[in-house]
């Protein structure tokens with residue numbers, strides 16, 4: 001049993017059912033939305049035919065060759081904060097945390113935290129020139145206070161400024177890998193999300209689509225675009241999956257998504273130039289003709305992308 005609805009509906013008015021489990025997916029951007037989904041937590045967590053993406057750093061090829069400076073945009077909370085935490089713990093990377101608010105609570109070294117607006121061209125050029133990143137990860141989403149009118153231009157503005165700044169160092173022989181956190185429903189994944197949530201997400205998806213297109217047309221193949229399913233604030237399950245298919249929908253925790261991003265950075269040249277959907281294999285949903293959990297005997301309609 002499952003329902004999806006907008007945050008505009010008061011919590012008290014939302015239907016309650018005897019769901020196996022529920023999670024609230026909140027896009028904490030200018031336009032917030034929520035999808036309340038029933039999440040099957042049954043024994044058959046991952047169905048046959050689906051492989052959880054797990055990269056072995058030992059025998060795989062890193063996209064971060066030689067040096068290992070990673071700049072994370074949008075690091076003060078949510079996914080970006082989780083990513084900074086995990087990458088810093090890894091020990092392989094020098095991680096710079098960037099956002100408008102301070103990250104001093106969890107980034108001790110003042111050299112590694114940068115308080116700036118990623119839409120500002122001068123600040124972005126200065127940041128990239130100073131840090132000389134091997135990888136730049138764009139996890140930015142507008143804050144509630146930015147207002148809904150910021151879509152559909154916010155992610156595009158950040159991405160285009162960042163692309164310009166990276167192209168500056170690229171011309172000096174440095175080619176930062178650009179990892180863009182987009183959203184499922186952007187670009188050619190438009191039909192992978194349920195029509196019930198499309199209206200609420202329209203501005204954000206248009207914004208992400210423009211950002212993706214700009215990156216792909218301006219930046220060559222030195223990118224990875226990851227389109228996550230709606231994010232949930234729950235404990236990580238360790239069941240995150242990457243797939244090139246646009247037939248995956250469901251949810252994923254920020255922890256599991258951050259883990260997949262770490263695996264991409266740690267493990268594989270094979271992700272370069274790819275557009276990958278990220279979803280939790282235990283939270284995959286069937287969307288058409290109506291939204292429901294997969295039955296245990298149903299094979300998921302996509303194959304996992306294996307980081308080589």
Ligand SMILES: NC(=O)c1ccc[n+]([C@@H]2O[C@H](COP(=O)([O-])OP(=O)(O)OC[C@H]3O[C@@H](n4cnc5c(N)ncnc54)[C@H](OP(=O)(O)O)[C@@H]3O)[C@@H](O)[C@H]2O)c1
Nearest residue numbers: 027074075076077078079099100101118139140141183231
């Ligand atoms: N939430 C979802 O369900 C969902 C679904 C699909 C995709 N996504 C994408 O996943 C990514 C992470 O989402 P999230 O919900 O974890 O994000 P979040 O918690 O809203 O955090 C966004 C981060 O971006 C920073 N930021 C915003 N504007 C900025 C600017 N102009 N310059 C520098 N930093 C800026 C924020 O810090 P300051 O405000 O302090 O600057 C914050 O650290 C985003 O790209 C989002 O679009 C989210």
